Structures are given as structure tokens and as C-alpha cells.
Amino acid sequence: MNPQHLNASSLKSRFTRRFLRALTKINAQKPISSSSPREIFQRYGRIKAAADKSMANSVRSRRTWSRAMLWKLRSRSYRQASSGRRSAVKTSTTTSHQAIRKKTNHEKENKPTKTGEDQVGFVVQADELRELVPGGEAMDLCNLLDETAHYIKCLTTQVQVMKKIVDFYSL
Amino acid sequence: MEPNTGTAETRSNGTASDGDDVAALESLQFTDEIHRLISATTTNNASSFTALLELPAPEAVELLHSPESAKLMAAPAPNIEDFKASFHFPSNSGLIERAARFSLFAGVGNNNNNTSNSPETPSNNPSANPQKAVKSEPAETESSEPLVSDPTVEKRCIKRKDREKKVKGSTKKSKTAMNESSEDAEKLPYVHVRARRGQATDSHSLAERARREKINARMKLLQELVPGCSKISGTALVLDEIINHVQFLQRQVEILSMRLATVNPRIDFDLDSIFTTESGSLMDSNFPSMVMPLVWPEVQVNGNRQQYQQQWHFDALQQAVWGREEVCNNYITPENSLLSYDSSANSATLHSNQMKMEL
Numbered sequence: 001m002n003p004q005h006l007n008a009s010s011l012k013s014r015f016t017r018r019f020l021r022a023l024t025k026i027n028a029q030k031p032i033s034s035s036s037p038r039e040i041f042q043r044y045g046r047i048k049a050a051a052d053k054s055m056a057n058s059v060r061s062r063r064t065w066s067r068a069m070l071w072k073l074r075s076r077s078y079r080q081a082s083s084g085r086r087s088a089v090k091t092s093t094t095t096s097h098q099a100i101r102k103k104t105n106h107e108k109e110n111k112p113t114k115t116g117e118d119q120v121g122f123v124v125q126a127d128e129l130r131e132l133v134p135g136g137e138a139m140d141l142c143n144l145l146d147e148t149a150h151y152i153k154c155l156t157t158q159v160q161v162m163k164k165i166v167d168f169y170s171l
Numbered sequence: 172m173e174p175n176t177g178t179a180e181t182r183s184n185g186t187a188s189d190g191d192d193v194a195a196l197e198s199l200q201f202t203d204e205i206h207r208l209i210s211a212t213t214t215n216n217a218s219s220f221t222a223l224l225e226l227p228a229p230e231a232v233e234l235l236h237s238p239e240s241a242k243l244m245a246a247p248a249p250n251i252e253d254f255k256a257s258f259h260f261p262s263n264s265g266l267i268e269r270a271a272r273f274s275l276f277a278g279v280g281n282n283n284n285n286t287s288n289s290p291e292t293p294s295n296n297p298s299a300n301p302q303k304a305v306k307s308e309p310a311e312t313e314s315s316e317p318l319v320s321d322p323t324v325e326k327r328c329i330k331r332k333d334r335e336k337k338v339k340g341s342t343k344k345s346k347t348a349m350n351e352s353s354e355d356a357e358k359l360p361y362v363h364v365r366a367r368r369g370q371a372t373d374s375h376s377l378a379e380r381a382r383r384e385k386i387n388a389r390m391k392l393l394q395e396l397v398p399g400c401s402k403i404s405g406t407a408l409v410l411d412e413i414i415n416h417v418q419f420l421q422r423q424v425e426i427l428s429m430r431l432a433t434v435n436p437r438i439d440f441d442l443d444s445i446f447t448t449e450s451g452s453l454m455d456s457n458f459p460s461m462v463m464p465l466v467w468p469e470v471q472v473n474g475n476r477q478q479y480q481q482q483w484h485f486d487a488l489q490q491a492v493w494g495r496e497e498v499c500n501n502y503i504t505p506e507n508s509l510l511s512y513d514s515s516a517n518s519a520t521l522h523s524n525q526m527k528m529e530l
Contacts, residue, residue: 047432048424122407122410145386152417155417155424162427
């Protein structure tokens, strides 16, 4: 990698910045002396969520998959935060959840009428792809391919950066 | 706008009343051009990723015949060669050259200007588009241009096409030749969807065909993005490969975050120093100094850990995106580099600089 070339606002640098910040926060929370699998698993969950969150935040809301991912993470964190206590927050999120689900269901209903003539036979793979790409349920094939391409690009960046961080830590 | 929209149309289907012999002449000219084009366009590479993501995919060319342009045929024939000479296109844009030429045709006819060799003639809107498109073509790796997707144009073209089908002339051969070229002609900046022989010409199937072309273009991009996909033929298999790749990447993220969870971060490196300092100067000044005192403070901790991490690091090296020699050197001689170091603060900043450089 060319050490001279660091685009200040590239996807990679944005992601790295956010992820490292989140990582230091997570590490500061719990001093890692315990090696119990449960603790490690919890940390793993937090780190993974932090990675996804920082990636989605680096893309902001420009892409459907980032919006869907952010929404998912937020609703998950709300649910976790409110699991111990009664919450108006939870109900509000669930209602918004239902609203969004209704919207996507409506769009989904419109789709089967069109698939007869439009799809060229990739329905199975398209559905699989829809499961994989966050937010892919409510997109037609054309946009889905677009989102997949951008998602793959971001995932590769994420993997690269995380690999480097791991190597850096393991030195 | 009708004559202007007709500018992008070819006149191979010479169905005009007086255009039979002219049409034959034109068709003769076209066929060898078409052969040239077909051989040229088959060597196209897929586009750059960012270019396609920012621009909608190109659609197929709609080659229509406009009855008004029939009378233009005779006049600008001698100008063809001059036009050809005046265009400097990249090798894979012979089609655009043709389209530009024809647009200049109609432009000439519309303006009643026979001396149209000057570059001012492509001041007409439709002819300006190919020129603009051509100029931006070299800037982009593929001609995935934004489209002048005008549904009204399409409707008008549909009507004209129906008319043309009824009047069908003797130029069946040229039409099939144009069919071939239309399949390759995804580079023209207009929304042109060719209604091939025996296919429906209603707007629905046209739109569908345009959509399918878009999807195919995106599939090509994805093929480029996913390693090992370019050899696979058949969209279903390519999609399977894409799905596998996405799953693989997601698993990798999980595995890496698991590794991060288990690794014990002893260094609290200084984020500010990484990102606020000027990247260029910092890297330049530190790079030579970085080479030798690359410290592995973990090595100090205890022997077992050292063994483990060295092994781990060796494995990681295999897949590291890194590629610098001093890492290998330091792997071989960790003790030497260690001796020069005491404070972890120094190591922290140095490591942060190293991180910054790599990133």
C-alpha cells in the first residue's frame, strides 16, 4: 500500500476512524483480564456491532443497505436497553417497526405481479441475495444488484481494515 | 424536436420513396462499418466500478428511421468522409462516430447548411450529446453514459417504427446488419431500444428490454468485483458466486471481530496523533525511522505469549495485506529491535504512525 496516499475522507479512512474510536471505547469499558467464553462472546458481539455500525455510518444514508443496517442496529440496541425495564421507547420503536414492515410488505406485494414478465429466471438467487444484503427485501433486481456491488465494496474495505488492526494488535 | 430526435437515427432502412438506390448505397457503406464495429466492440472491457455506480447503465440503441430525414440523404453524402476525418474518437467508439455522423447529417439538413464540416455544426442538441459523450468517454473507462431517457421520444419512435414496419423496403439485409450492431451499441448516450424483427414494439416490452440491459450491465460490474467470476458464463452461476462471496465476506468480518475480542490490547494508541497530523509529512519523516525500531512490546510480556503471537503473526503474514519487508525482518530478529526500547508511550506513537502509514 502506498504510504503516501491517504485520502482524508475516503471510505476506508472514515470507517477506520469510527471503528477505532468504538474499539477503544469497548476496550476501556472492560479490562480484559477475564477469559471466560461468555465475556469474550459478549465482547465479540459488541465489536461486531461496532464494526457494522461504523461502516454504516461511514456511508451515511446514501445507500439503502446502510439505512437498513443502521435501523436494525438501533432497534436492536433499543430492545436490549429496554429489556430490563418497561419502556415507552420500546413501544414507539415497535410501532415504527411495524410501519416500516408494512411499507415493505406493500412493496413486496406489488412485486409478484411484475415478476412474471420481468424476471429472467433468477428469482431464487435474487431472494438469497435479498436475505444477505441488509435492506434488500424491498428492492427490485436492478437496485438490488447496485446495492450488492456497493455492499461488497464496503465489506472488503471493512475486512481489510480489520485485518490490519488485528495484525497490528498481534504484533 | 422531431427532426432533432431523428438525428440519432440511422438511415439504413431506406424506405423513402426516392431513397431506394441511396439506401442501397448507404447499406453498402453500413455493412462494412458494422463489421468493423462488431469487431471493435467485442474487445470492450467492463466499466470502472465507481463510474457505473454513479451513472445509470447505458441502454441499447434505438435505430429508427425518420421519414423526414429521407430528403436529407442525398445532400450530405460527400461530407461523410470529411466528418470521419474530423472526429478523433477512441478506438471503441466507432459506433458513436457513426451516430455523430448521422446526427450531423440531420443537423445539416435541418439547418440547410451544406458546408457543415466545421465543428460548429455539432451545436445542435442531439449532435452535441454524442460529442460530449465522446469527450467524456476517454475520461471514463467504459462508456456508461447517462441517458437522455425521454419517454416521449420513445413513444414517438414507437409510432415511427410501426409506420416503418408497414412500409418495409428492400433493405432486409441492412436491417439484420443493424440488428447486430444494435446489440453491441450500448454505448450511445440515447435511450434507444431496438425493436428487432418479430418482437413486440409496445412500450412495455421496450421498457423491459431496457431494464434487462441495465441488469446485464450491472451483472457485468459485479462479475468484475467478485474475484474469479469473469470466467463463469451464465447469470445464475454468477449470482451464486456473488452470493458466496458476500457470505464469505460476512463470515470474515465475524471471524475478525472474534479475533479482536480475544486479542488483548495493551496499547492505547493515540487516535489524535494518527489522524490529525499531516499525513504526508509525518509519513515521510517517520518512514525511515520506522524501519529499524519496529518494536513488539508484547514480546516483553512473557515467553509463552511470545511464541503464540509469533506463530499467530506468521500465519497472519500469509494473508496480510501488508507486504513490507521489515515485518519479516523483525519476525526473524525480535530481540534485537526490542533492546532499544523502554517506554510504551514511544511504542504507542510509533505503532500509531505505522498504522497510519499502512492505512
